[in-house]
Amino acid sequence: MKFAKFCQALSNWSGSSKTFLTAILLIAAWALTGPYFHYNDTWQLIINTSTTIITFLMVFLIQNTQNRDNDILHLKLDELIRATKDAQNAFLSLDHLDSKELRELRKRYCTMGEEEEVSVDCTQTASVQAADIQKAAALPPAETPMP
Incomplete structure (x- = not known):
């Protein structure tokens, strides 16, 4: 349960406009330091490693959030099907x-x-x-x- 709350909070934070602006500023700062480091391999390795790690972790975060949202949507639809008089209750188990x-x-x-x-x-x-x-x-x- 704590992990789910952590993922939800992290998802909300990572999807915010402040986080996006921070990422843009970090990339701009990295780009501006290029001449100082003579665009060497270490300078390039910093951005490559950082973005690879962030992307790797974000894949799992996005999947966790997507699974949670999907489960919520299915539960809501199941309740609508169950509550609708003319609906076929067999649709409650389509996910199988x-x-x-x-x-x-x-x-x-x-x-x-x-x-x-x-x-x-x-x-x-x-x-x-x-x-x-x-x-x-x-x-x-x-x-x-x-x-």
């Missing part, structure tokens, strides 16, 4: 399905959407669908298609 089973389930829902005349293009990838949704959201209200 493998990729093939999830694709099959998606195909079934695409078929259901087509039967209900819902505009769903099941041949598109999720990223293309997300781009289409973003394009539609960017249209002025008068151009937005009616359902």
